[in-house]
Amino acid sequence: MASMEILENISLKQHSTMGLGGSARFACTVTSRGELAEALIWAKDHQQATLMIGTGSNIIWRDEGFDGLLIINAILGYELLEQDPGNFYLRTGAGENWDNVVARTVADGLSGIEALSLIPGTVGATPIQNVGAYGQDVSQTITTIEAYDTVLNEYVIIRGFDCGFSYRTSRFNGVEQGRFYITAVTYNLRRANPEAPYYPAVQKYFDEHSVQNVTPAILREAVIAIRTAKLPDSKIVHNSGSFFGNPIITQQLFKDIQLLYPDVPHWMVEDSVKLPAAWLIEQAGFKDVHDAETGMGTWSNQALVLVNESATTTAQLLAFKLKITDAVTGKFGIELQQEPELLPR
Ligand SMILES: Cc1cc2nc3c(=O)[nH]c(=O)nc-3n(C[C@H](O)[C@H](O)[C@H](O)COP(=O)(O)OP(=O)(O)OC[C@H]3O[C@@H](n4cnc5c(N)ncnc54)[C@H](O)[C@@H]3O)c2cc1C
Known part of the structure; x- marks a missing residue:
């Protein structure tokens, strides 16, 4: 049986639909439980940390990269x-x-x-x-x-x-x-x-x-x-889908916001109120924005989707994220939470 291949120094940009991040020291693709076992034994023998991923559509890789063995899951079956x-x-x-x-x-x-x-x-x-x-x-x-x-x-x-x-x-x-x-x-x-x-x-x-x-x-x-x-097609435009979750806030904060914005869209969630993050981002001035400083932008039809237009580092993405979260916090007192995972943890 052919053994799976362990590759060295692999760019993580190709393993994230956002197209950013450093390198993995090692990487392999596993297509069976047997190959996964082989990968884990190899990592143990070489004292490497491991991390399993799929296609990276919910991952933002750090610029520092991953110092270990990245295991890409390609196990099929239906x-x-x-x-x-x-x-x-x-x-x-x-x-x-x-x-x-x-x-x-x-x-x-x-x-x-x-x-x-x-x-x-x-x-x-x-x-x-x-x-x-x-x-x-x-x-x-x-x-x-x-x-x-x-x-x-x-x-x-x-x-x-x-x-x-x-x-x-x-x-x-x-x-x-x-x-x-x-x-x-x-x-x-x-x-x-x-x-x-x-x-x-x-x-x-x-x-x-x-x-x-x-x-x-x-x-x-x-x-x-x-x-x-x-939504943009992630095969054509670098993005990770919704970049922020919809925040859940207290009724008091909601009433304060509603006084200033009577039409604020919202849903009741038990005793709290959920607001669309996209609306908050637009109100904070980030509708269809193309930020030359960071090379990042917001998608024209959905402000919740951050798109990588010309950024080359995750630091640029995080700087753009901070512009948005600071503006939303300054205007509404709400802290938006990032949805795609920043890896490694
Ligand atoms: C354009 C766009 C639209 C999207 N729309 C939605 C949406 O509507 N709803 C929604 O919920 N999400 C959405 N997403 C997010 C994303 O598609 C999902 O989270 C998807 O399930 C990630 O799959 P992946 O294989 O790319 O996982 P990855 O991004 O590779 O991994 C995500 C996380 O799962 C872990 N992981 C992956 N595979 C395994 C495994 N086999 N075993 C253990 N851990 C594993 C990874 O370590 C990582 O922590 C969207 C993303 C994009 C780019």
Whole structure:
């Protein structure tokens, strides 16, 4: 059996859709559990730290780079099992391209992940931040995760309800960040049509296109149309999707803001109020900005997306981020939190 190749001094720019960052001292691509075992033994023998990634669509690499072995997960696999009539379990390799998997399930008439169409990245990364969009997130369908536990040094099966899923969080990007190397994920899908109520932007699309009978394929089509109009294609424009989470603030602070901005968009979240970060960024003067000093900008159709126009270092990106967060804090007293991970930690 051919052994996987360990490469040396690899630019991390090609492993982040933002296109920034230093170098990894070593890197390898693993396509099976056997190759992952080989990589881990090699790292131990050479006393190197390890870090597993997919395609880098949620990673901002530090300019200092990563002094260790970067393990790129390319483990494939797609097995569909009908448990009861209409009730399916889909086990997928962690290195599968997420949108290809969504497309295949939709072609099979299955519902459960179709609103997550066109999200870049791999299957194995979806549990990390509980990937979500347009009314679905993966916590609703993940039943089990197969992962190599780097603390116990053995494979474990983690059940969906033990993943600590919440809005864009899980145990995998919380206290146990970096502990589990995910090799496969199983989703529970149904042969059924997605039911109303639909996410407002999706409902608007259905109304505008006179859609009556919503199938998984039609929901996927709507999400693709909405996303394509709003977001840049990360294969063409360097970006990491939403750069900030939507902040949740106290009712008192919300009332203060509403006095000055009666039309401020918001949603109630239990006793608190959630505001769209994009609105705050626009109000702070960063709508469709092209910052010559840092080579960074905000995407014309969505201010929440920071784009790398000509920046060459992560320091430039962080300087631009600071301009935005300082302006938002100065105007509204709200601290925006970065969504893509700054690595290494
Ligand atoms: C244009 C654009 C739009 C986006 N839209 C959305 C959206 O709508 N909703 C949303 O939730 N996200 C969105 N994202 C963010 C991103 O696509 C997701 O977070 C995606 O799941 C990341 O996949 P990846 O394979 O690129 O992971 P990476 O960026 O490579 O890794 C992300 C994190 O997961 C860890 N990781 C990756 N694979 C594994 C594994 N197999 N085992 C253990 N740890 C692993 C990494 O160490 C890192 O901490 C968007 C990004 C872009 C660029």
